[in-house]
Each structure stands twice: as structure tokens, then as C-alpha cells.
Amino acid sequence: MIHTALMSAPFGMLFIEANSSGITQIRIAEVVDQSTKSSSVFIEQAIEQLQEYFAGQRKIFDLSLDPIGTDFQQRVWAELQKIPHGKTLSYLEMAQRLGNVKAIRAAASANGKNPLLIVIPCHRVIGKDGALVGFSSGLAVKKWLLDHESEFKQQSLF
Structure with missing residues (x-):
């Protein structure tokens, strides 16, 4: 199952996506549509750590990542x-x-x-x-x- 969320960043809205293995996407949201929002522990951790990063309290991320690429x-x-x-x-x-x-x-x-x-x-x-x-x-x-x-x-x- 794919989970998504939006979060506010100092320069716009971030779209965050996760699957059952970890975070698959974090990008600037082009369209703000929360109708498909579905949280997971991976999403919650990403939001928390990104908020800490923006507050200057985090330099290193400790997240399960699952980026798709060659x-x-x-x-x-x-x-x-x-x-x-x-x-x-x-x-x-x-x-x-x-x-x-x-x-x-x-x-x-x-x-x-x-x-x-x-x-x-x-x-x-x-x-x-x-x-x-x-x-x-x-x-x-x-x-x-x-x-x-x-x-x-x-x-x-x-």
C-alpha cells in the first residue's frame, strides 16, 4: 500500500510518499491535494525529522528509504x-x-x-x-x- 502526506516547508509544501519498505519520495508538491492522504509510521518519522531539520535540530536523517531507480x-x-x-x-x-x-x-x-x-x-x-x-x-x-x-x-x- 502507498501512503502519502503533505507537510509545510519554509519554501512551500512537501509531498511525502512511502510504501511498506520506507520513504519513496519527498518532493515539492506541484498540486496540493489531500484527498489521497494516508499516513504510516514511515511518513510520521519523515515529517518529524524534516521538522527538526527545518528547526536546525537535525543534521542527519535516520529513516527507512526505498527510492526507486537504476x-x-x-x-x-x-x-x-x-x-x-x-x-x-x-x-x-x-x-x-x-x-x-x-x-x-x-x-x-x-x-x-x-x-x-x-x-x-x-x-x-x-x-x-x-x-x-x-x-x-x-x-x-x-x-x-x-x-x-x-x-x-x-x-x-x-
Whole structure:
């Protein structure tokens, strides 16, 4: 069974989807329709952890994830999860981490197909010159997320 929910984020509404294995999607909601809303423990955990993230109380997510993608996309998404909170990586560095600098475009494409906004931090990948490029949710959201992480990186979370 597929479960869905909407939650408010500082930059709009987030659509969250889960199946029986974990969270399958987190994305900006294009249409706000709550008629299909159906909660699950995975959805509740995601909402709680995202709220903590937005409040500056969470840097690392601990959720059951079940993103659907090719083996290569799964490798890229796993690599994205290794980028620490408040840090960035270039698309070239991502391709190097994957072991093939010629795979830069394929890595960028997989990054753009990331179905789990924020939780798999594709927003932390930037151009080699430091430019904010290539974000499926828009560069304003990418900038907001990076600024948010930079702000809370400076604070102690004791």
C-alpha cells in the first residue's frame, strides 16, 4: 500500500510518499491535494525529522528509504548521503568518487532524478566553480537549503 502526506516547508509544501519498505519520495508538491492522504509510521518519522531539520535540530536523517531507480542512480544517491551537512561537492568530485570522471553527466543526471529531496542531499552538489547549478526544485530552494545548513553548522546543538 502507498501512503502519502503533505507537510509545510519554509519554501512551500512537501509531498511525502512511502510504501511498506520506507520513504519513496519527498518532493515539492506541484498540486496540493489531500484527498489521497494516508499516513504510516514511515511518513510520521519523515515529517518529524524534516521538522527538526527545518528547526536546525537535525543534521542527519535516520529513516527507512526505498527510492526507486537504476543501479547507477542508487550508487549516486548513496554517495550523496555521504556529503556532510553544511558541506558541498562539485559534480566533477562526485564523478571522481564514483570512480569515473567521464561519468560526470550521468552522475549529474542521476542527481537530478533524486526522488528524496533534502534527505538524500542532492542540493549539496554544485558546479566546480562554486556556482549553484542543476537543481530540479529550483535554484532558489537549493540556495535556501545551503544557507540553512550553513547557518546551523555554526551553532552548537547541545
